[in-house]
Amino acid sequence: MIIAIDGPAAAGKGTLARRLALHFDLAFLDTGRLYRAVAHEIIRLEVDPNDIKKVVLVASSLEPDKIEVIDLYTEKIDEIASIIAAVPAVRKELLVYQRNFAYSPPNDKTGAVLDGRDIASVVCPDASYKFFVTADLDVRSRRRYKELQENGRKSTYAAVLADIQQRDERDRTRKVSPLKTVDAIVIDTSGKSPDAVFLRALEYIEGDQLN
Ligand code: CDP
Secondary structure, X not given: OEEEEEOOXXXXXXXXXXXXXXXXXXXXXXXXXXXXXXXXXXXXXXXXXXXXXXXXXXXXXXXXXXXXXXXXXXXXXXXXXXXXXXXXXXXXXHHHHHXXXXXXXXXXXXXXXXXXXXXXXXXXXXXXXXXXXXXOHHHHHHHHHHHHHHOOOOOOHHHHHHHHHHHHHHHHHOOOOOOOOOOOEEEEOOOOOHHHHHHHXXXXXXXXXXX
């Protein structure tokens, strides 16, 4: 079983993905972390994000299994990740790992849940289930702002909103793998609890399995 979850920033993709992975005993991959890890390296090595050759080199030397412990949720990383995610060669470098994870999941799992922007459209077009998780811009900005505050990061609601708006625009309008709904089940998480979102997805999957 492969479950693809796409959607804009801070829509609740990760929360749903983790719950589904736990419930069905599947492996889970937050693909945003791969782009964030490349951005982290670019900042650390002081590479110019517009220097495509160097950026691709950084992406190709990423060791995805080693990025677990780094804090990748800074405003700078948010921005650089969405800039380098628009580079076709960077996406190509990261695709192999994602597909391999989905089709040969680690730890003897029988399937995987992947969340990101192009899982249903590019990484796993033949996924068993495809969800597009979204929420109002205001709701998403509040959630991300609260998360940042809880992690002791200084920011303002206005700055978070502007960041999310800019990233969504970039992710939706880029030429390669733009964020789009494809043939997915859309779940709007505005005003819904994580439990309600999980149950809605479960209802769909179980309903489908009965057919
Ligand atoms: O956590 P949040 O929803 O804010 O973002 P993320 O999923 O961690 O992704 C960070 C950035 O990576 C996004 O803004 C996208 O530009 C990029 N990304 C992508 O292009 N394709 C993916 N499959 C996942 C992330």
